[in-house]
Amino acid sequence: MRGLVTLWVAAPLLVAMAVTVSHAGESNGATELPERHHPVDVVLPEGMILPEGWPLSDKNTLTCASCHGLDDIDQPDTWADLDKRDPRFLHDGPYRRQEQFCFRCHDDTGYQRWNLHRQKLDNGKLDERSCSYCHLEQPQQIKGEVPQKTDLRLPPAVLCLGCHLKTPHLNSLEHAGAPSEKVLDRLQAHNRSARRPLPLDEQQHVTCVTCHDPHQPGVIEKLSADQEVWLGESDVETGSVYVSSRWSPVYEADKAERLADLQQHSDWPLALRYRRLEQEVLLRLPAKDGTLCNACHQFED
Numbered sequence: 666m667r668g669l670v671t672l673w674v675a676a677p678l679l680v681a682m683a684v685t686v687s688h689a690g691e692s693n694g695a696t697e698l699p700e701r702h703h704p705v706d707v708v709l710p711e712g713m714i715l716p717e718g719w720p721l722s723d724k725n726t727l728t729c730a731s732c733h734g735l736d737d738i739d740q741p742d743t744w745a746d747l748d749k750r751d752p753r754f755l756h757d758g759p760y761r762r763q764e765q766f767c768f769r770c771h772d773d774t775g776y777q778r779w780n781l782h783r784q785k786l787d788n789g790k791l792d793e794r795s796c797s798y799c800h801l802e803q804p805q806q807i808k809g810e811v812p813q814k815t816d817l818r819l820p821p822a823v824l825c826l827g828c829h830l831k832t833p834h835l836n837s838l839e840h841a842g843a844p845s846e847k848v849l850d851r852l853q854a855h856n857r858s859a860r861r862p863l864p865l866d867e868q869q870h871v872t873c874v875t876c877h878d879p880h881q882p883g884v885i886e887k888l889s890a891d892q893e894v895w896l897g898e899s900d901v902e903t904g905s906v907y908v909s910s911r912w913s914p915v916y917e918a919d920k921a922e923r924l925a926d927l928q929q930h931s932d933w934p935l936a937l938r939y940r941r942l943e944q945e946v947l948l949r950l951p952a953k954d955g956t957l958c959n960a961c962h963q964f965e966d
């Protein structure tokens with residue numbers, strides 16, 4: 666299963682606490698806990714289970730030690746020199762994203778992002794809610810006919826933003842725009858071939874859906890039996906899967922100097938690894954074997 670991703674819009678409480686708490690630590694010599702610090706002496710609601718080794722008070726309520734592993738955390742004179750990166754500051758810490766810590770105790774249902782690429786319901790029907798998120802109405806597909814009512818609510822160039830960044834991965838920004846003549850020639854030749862075409866947007870720009878097919882495999886019906894529809898191993902539940910690669914050390918060495926520069930501007934230890942794509946999802950053509958890239962580029966090795 667994929668890791669959980671928090672929907673920040675639905676979690677104002679979490680954000681409020683995260684923000685206020687992280688400010689308070691900046692003033693030296695603090696002797697008071699931040700106003701919005703987590704309550705203590707509260708009883709566990711039914712169903713909440715604390716991870717092993719996170720103690721409760723002898724009255725079975727929440728105490729400082731339920732969350733913090735530093736013995737003297739309740740001594741205000743220690744607060745000025747707290748090291749929040751200390752693995753004991755928060756049990757099993759440090760946490761890159763504070764919600765990950767919160768969800769060790771709190772239930773995360775209701776805070777998960779809706780994966781609108783999961784379009785086939787358990788009863789075999791298509792999820793209309795998903796279709797009409799992007800389309801004005803659920804498109805009608807009749808065997809052998811060009812699909813009707815596929816109008817989109819937004820231009821393709823902005824359809825994915827909000828849920829995804831403009832930069833979900835390396836090189837996505839470099840690709841958004843008008844192709845050079847060289848690339849365009851190659852792309853047009855590809856689009857005239859029998860292979861699955863890669864559409865540009867209405868301004869003839871490369872955009873997310875040029876490479877990606879946002880539909881779960883099986884949603885778009887073939888017009889004819891010989892039409893190519895790339896299904897691949899596309900599994901929208903699991904998402905893309907990467908595995909370690911023996912080229913990683915080469916890649917790391919190449920980037921080491923630039924990463925060291927960047928590190929000076931970051932509190933978090935930065936690491937960079939090259940990993941090989943093992944399972945791809947939501948692509949129009951397979952990328953693993955180079956087919957996708959080759960439709961527009963001719964790389965010499």
Ligand code: HEC
Pocket residue numbers: 686687688689690691695698699702703704705727728729730731732733738739740744747749755766
């Ligand atoms: C439910 C979990 C929880 C409990 C219980 C808890 N804390 Fe915290 N505490 C946190 C979190 C989360 C932070 C913020 C961590 C961060 O800013 O990275 C924090 C921050 C702190 C800080 C640093 C504040 C700052 O930003 O400078 C101190 C000091 C602290 N807690 C002391 C205590 C004391 C004393 C108690 C008991 C009275 C206590 N905590 C109980 C979760 C908890």
Ligand code: HEC
Pocket residue numbers: 678679682683703704707708709710713715719727731732763764766767768769770771
């Ligand atoms: C060690 C377990 C534990 C952790 C970790 C934890 N909580 Fe809690 N939290 C509780 C308990 C127990 C309560 C009291 C029962 C309830 O209201 O659910 C509570 C209550 C709350 C409340 C309701 C407070 C109120 O005044 O009604 C909020 C908001 C909250 N937690 C947010 C957070 C956030 C944000 C984090 C992460 C920074 C967090 N919790 C981490 C155990 C935890």
Ligand code: HEC
Pocket residue numbers: 781782784791792793795796797798799800803804805806812815817821824864874878879880884885886
């Ligand atoms: C994330 C946005 C998004 C969602 C959700 C979505 N679509 Fe689409 N759909 C598109 C885009 C963009 C296109 C045009 C590009 C293309 O052909 O894929 C499209 C095109 C289509 C087409 C025409 C394909 C063709 O080859 O002519 C059909 C049919 C379609 N969608 C059906 C559906 C159905 C049914 C659902 C719900 C189960 C759905 N879509 C959900 C974005 C979406």
Ligand code: HEC
Pocket residue numbers: 670778779780781782824825826828829873874877878879901903904905906946947
């Ligand atoms: C309503 C929000 C939403 C919109 C709009 C949306 N997506 Fe997604 N997308 C998700 C969620 C949720 C996932 C599951 C992975 C995650 O939680 O990040 C996902 C996963 C993906 C993945 C696979 C990543 C993985 O590893 O699972 C791709 C590729 C992708 N989306 C492309 C697109 C494209 C292209 C568009 C626009 C046509 C689009 N998405 C529109 C929410 C959205």
Ligand code: HEC
Pocket residue numbers: 825826829830831832833834837840841871872873874875876877904905906942944945946947948952957
């Ligand atoms: C030039 C082709 C191309 C373009 C343009 C492109 N992507 Fe991708 N994208 C890929 C490939 C290849 C992968 C890795 C294989 C896969 O989808 O599983 C990928 C992966 C992803 C993932 C999964 C990230 C992960 O960590 O696995 C998301 C999310 C995504 N793309 C969203 C987008 C969005 C949003 C845009 C537009 C802003 C976009 N992509 C533009 C080719 C492209």
Ligand code: HEC
Pocket residue numbers: 836839840842843844845846847848852863871875876952957958959960961962
């Ligand atoms: C739909 C066409 C298309 C596809 C598919 C595509 N690219 Fe590109 N690529 C472009 C465009 C457009 C540019 C911007 C430069 C240009 O127009 O020549 C670009 C630029 C690049 C660059 C920057 C260096 C340069 O040549 O200017 C790299 C690296 C690159 N692409 C790699 C890839 C890889 C790897 C893949 C496969 C995952 C891929 N591309 C798939 C269209 C495409």
